[in-house]
Amino acid sequence: MTSPARVRLADVTPAIALGPLDGRYRAAVAPLVDHLSEAALNRERVHVEVEWLIHLAAQRVVPGAPTLTPADERYLRDVVATFGADEIAELAEIERTTVHDVKAVEYFLKRRLAAAPDALGETALPGVTELVHFACTSEDVNNLSYALMVRGALHEVWLPAATGLVDEVAAMARELADQPMLSLTHGQPATPTTLGKELAVLAHRLRRQLRRIASDEVLGKLNGATGTYGAHVLAVPGADWPEVSRTFVEGLGLVWNPLTTQIESHDWQAELYADVARFNRVLHNLATDVWTYISRGVFVQIPVAGATGSSTMPHKVNPIRFENAEANLEISCALLDTLASTLVTSRLQRDLTDSTTQRNIGPAFGHSLLAIDNVRRGLRALSVDAELLARELDANWEVLGEPVQSAMRAAGAAGVTGMQDPYERLKELTRGRRLTADDMRGFIAGLGLPEDATERLVALSPATYTGLASDLVQYLDD
Numbered sequence: 001m002t003s004p005a006r007v008r009l010a011d012v013t014p015a016i017a018l019g020p021l022d023g024r025y026r027a028a029v030a031p032l033v034d035h036l037s038e039a040a041l042n043r044e045r046v047h048v049e050v051e052w053l054i055h056l057a058a059q060r061v062v063p064g065a066p067t068l069t070p071a072d073e074r075y076l077r078d079v080v081a082t083f084g085a086d087e088i089a090e091l092a093e094i095e096r097t098t099v100h101d102v103k104a105v106e107y108f109l110k111r112r113l114a115a116a117p118d119a120l121g122e123t124a125l126p127g128v129t130e131l132v133h134f135a136c137t138s139e140d141v142n143n144l145s146y147a148l149m150v151r152g153a154l155h156e157v158w159l160p161a162a163t164g165l166v167d168e169v170a171a172m173a174r175e176l177a178d179q180p181m182l183s184l185t186h187g188q189p190a191t192p193t194t195l196g197k198e199l200a201v202l203a204h205r206l207r208r209q210l211r212r213i214a215s216d217e218v219l220g221k222l223n224g225a226t227g228t229y230g231a232h233v234l235a236v237p238g239a240d241w242p243e244v245s246r247t248f249v250e251g252l253g254l255v256w257n258p259l260t261t262q263i264e265s266h267d268w269q270a271e272l273y274a275d276v277a278r279f280n281r282v283l284h285n286l287a288t289d290v291w292t293y294i295s296r297g298v299f300v301q302i303p304v305a306g307a308t309g310s311s312t313m314p315h316k317v318n319p320i321r322f323e324n325a326e327a328n329l330e331i332s333c334a335l336l337d338t339l340a341s342t343l344v345t346s347r348l349q350r351d352l353t354d355s356t357t358q359r360n361i362g363p364a365f366g367h368s369l370l371a372i373d374n375v376r377r378g379l380r381a382l383s384v385d386a387e388l389l390a391r392e393l394d395a396n397w398e399v400l401g402e403p404v405q406s407a408m409r410a411a412g413a414a415g416v417t418g419m420q421d422p423y424e425r426l427k428e429l430t431r432g433r434r435l436t437a438d439d440m441r442g443f444i445a446g447l448g449l450p451e452d453a454t455e456r457l458v459a460l461s462p463a464t465y466t467g468l469a470s471d472l473v474q475y476l477d478d
Contacts, residue, residue: 019363270340
């Protein structure tokens, strides 16, 4: 049987996205396009070239070169500010001829300098044409561009979203600080806690990673083809080129790296990506814990009107937000781990493995941002089944074996007789058995403990045996 020819989807316009971040999940990650897309890379390249030109002119680094007026500087910076669809297309057209992305940016900017008299009238801009990309290797522009891109994506998009998520988890922890809950260790009933304290642990872990990420250095360099300022010194021997480079890089808001090969070594990127991946993994732990709480019935999902949980089982409300987050965090970590391990190595002065690798920074952050969005949406659709938690606690009086044997140890240490082998006695009483309140209280009453200890233990229940769990949540505010 011959099937009819199919429509070639690659030819459909507008173009169909190959990956889910630019298709199904576009809305959740769109803010990253301003920072980590190919267009954003080219805009930052233009930005770096413009600022380098302004810096050289303002510092009078090259003797005899024209100075720039405030109007000239505004015109140049407007080239960056107005960089949009038409400019993206023009730059692509230039690159088809140059077959070199940074050279295309240089020619693009020189076109704008040539057009400056029409825009400004009397101007010095055409006279500084040869200061565009002066003494630079492509990596001088690229490393600074990527540094600005990553810094912008991190501080303007990813960190605000991640911080918002952690703040919401912390708010849940405070709200549920006093909600007693049976703990499970190894999946088995264990010392009770509060739901708020368990959420506080996760919020605390995530906040610690955010502090590390927010303080990570973002480095940059501008020192020529092999990091020696060779062309700089030969062309203008009187300039203090390391100082010119330092003030320029720091003027961009970056940390100056004084010692590099042709490339900036990317160690700062590896450090940052390792920290973001660690945040991802802690968030993955939150997603799996919350999923487990949902499975156990601790959390009840609030149904969304019109939504379908299963194509065949009408009753289901699936924890899809947390499952989606798990998968995207794993993809993000895989990309971040690859970036971190690949970028720290370059053959001698330079190879191009970093060039193609860095183009995947956007997807690495995109999958993390998508996961953050899913977790936030998932958490907002949860309510606590306090009655289930109370039933679980009341069905597990054997968990009081821990405080009883601990009280016996304390009494024995204080010289009270009859307190020998407390662990073994509680093990014999509780292991493999379900005790009632009467069972446990009867056992306690017959131990011969001091009166105050007996009163404390008889008054205890699984629901009140939560130690300082409620109070510990306050450490989130430190």
